[in-house]
Amino acid sequence: MLLRRSLRHVVRSPDTIVTTVLTPIAMLLLFVYVLGGAIRVGGDRGEYVDYLLPGILVITIASGIAYTAFRLFTDVSGGVFDRLRSLPVARSAVLWAHVLTSLVASAVSLLLVVLVALAMGFRSGAGVLDWLAVAAILLLLTLALTWLAVVPGLTATTVDGVSGFSYPLIFLPFVASAFVPTDGMPGPVRWFAEHQPVTSIVDTVRGLLAQQPVGADGWVAVAWCVGLLVVARVLAGVTYRRRIA
Secondary structure, three states, X not given: OHHHHHHHHHHOOHHHHHHHHHHHHHHHHHHHHHOOOOOOOOOOHHHHHHHHHHHXXXXXXXXXXXXXXXXXXXXXXXXXXHHHHOOOOOOHHHHHHHHHHHHHHHHHHHHHHHHHHHHOOOOXXXXXXXXXXXXXXXXXXXXXXXXXXXXXXXXXXXXXXXXXXXXXXXXXXXXXXOOOOHHHOOHHHHHHXXXXXXXHHHHHHHHHHOOOOOOHHHHHHHHHHHHHHHHHHHHHHHHHHHHHO
């Protein structure tokens, strides 16, 4: 019941579509058709789409979980959260409804972005196992960031506060290998880009889609996702228990 209610809210909210789908697609179009000629990665526009897509997928996830935090904040501030907790359901069901809704919405958004990329020239010879590995990494990342979004959703006191949570997450791909290789970055920026989680995740997804060995990046990406998921889940649990105490 709670999951169905949360999914209905997503379908009935046009701003959700703009945030989670149209914004990443607009960025994909901008970087390929407007800035792509000035960014030399690969030999043609099609190759740049191949290079760019993994980073856009990460931004798609970050945009989606911002709305998860906002939905949870709306339930808390509007009193709906307290009324739902009075129902004969497990206390954790309220949070899991939002988390599962985030996973479903992100999966749909990611699929739409991939379809647009295909129309723009994206091509991949990756097999079923490679695509499943890509899906698993993106699922892990979505789950980790969603549980992280639960914290500001429960604790924020203003709409601006909860909305600002996602800005650093959306910004991180710009200081990574998402849009250009890290080789041409200045020393300190390059060091940060090469040691932050987005670069290993993007490089792993890119390597899988290009049927190239991912090497240690794959394990680093999984470690980042799992580590962030564990920390976020613990923080969300502690925050929730304090909220209902």
